[in-house]
Amino acid sequence: MEAQLPDLEAGKRFYGELFGWDFEEGYGGSVWARLGGEPVAALERKTDGRMPTVWTVYFATPDAQTLGRRIVAAGGQLVVAPYPVGDLGRAALAADPEGAVFGLWQARRHPGFGRRHEPGTFAWAELYTRDTTGANTFYGGLFHHALFAPGAEPDFGRADVTDVFPAEMPPHVLTHFRVTDLDDALATVRRLGGRVQAPPFETSYGRVAVVTDNQGASFALLRR
Structure with missing residues (x-):
């Protein structure tokens, strides 16, 4: 999971205060966010101003090349073909048939999240789509299990x-971060220069608000 931002230092200040993250230099000029010494996200400098300022969720796969071919065969597309990220792994960007973008990660030295489902870490990814039946077929077929079935591992809906x-x-695809107190977190977002895109609402997986950071990247805050 990573954010593409124009200003990494501003991103470190915003997310460090909001979630309590510490940062260290990562691969290729990116920075790794850590909580309690464990990796929780990455921030990367956006090099092309035409590209959106966004959070991207990456799905783990043992073979990004093969999964990329299956994505295309299922009606999606490869936005960026699999490429090596040093000795950390291989990454790719893909889009589903409706154009929702997500990443692929084939791990080598860097396995991914060190912590999740805790305050200040990844909690949920929600696909907002106009074709929920098609999404069930596309993602369920790619990842070989019912991603949206009741009782499934609570990561994606x-x-x-x-x-x-x-x-x-x-x-x-909207990234959700877990917080202890949603109202306090929203107040912090506003104080740091972000804004509330959708005020708190109830979902089957918790109380959620959609916000943007001080550079325009959208994400959600989740209180379970």
Whole structure:
């Protein structure tokens, strides 16, 4: 999971105060966010101003090349073909048939999250789509299990995009971070220069608010 940001120092100040993260230099000029000494996210400098300022969720795979071919065969596309990230692993960017972008990560030395489902860490990824049936087929077929089934590991779900966003919002995957107190977290977002995109609402997986950071990257805060 990583954020593409124009200003890494501003990103470190924002997320460090909001989630209590510490940072260290990562691969290729990126920075790794840590909580309690464990990796929880990465911040990367956006080198092309035409690209969006976003958070991207990466799905783990033992073979990014093969999964990329299956994504294309299932009606999706490879936005960035698999490429090596030093000796850490291989990464790729893909899009589903509706255009929602997600990443692929084939781990070598860097396995991914060290902590999740705790305050200040990744808690959930929600796919906002206009075709929930098609999403079930596409993602369930790719990852060989019912991603959206009751009782599944609580990491990923999907909803109609118009449940939360205006009708013109394109389909997308929204990263959720867990917080202890949602109202306090929203106050911190505002104080740090971010804004509230969707005020708190109830979901089957907790109370959620959608926000943007002080550079425009959207993410969600989740109180379970």
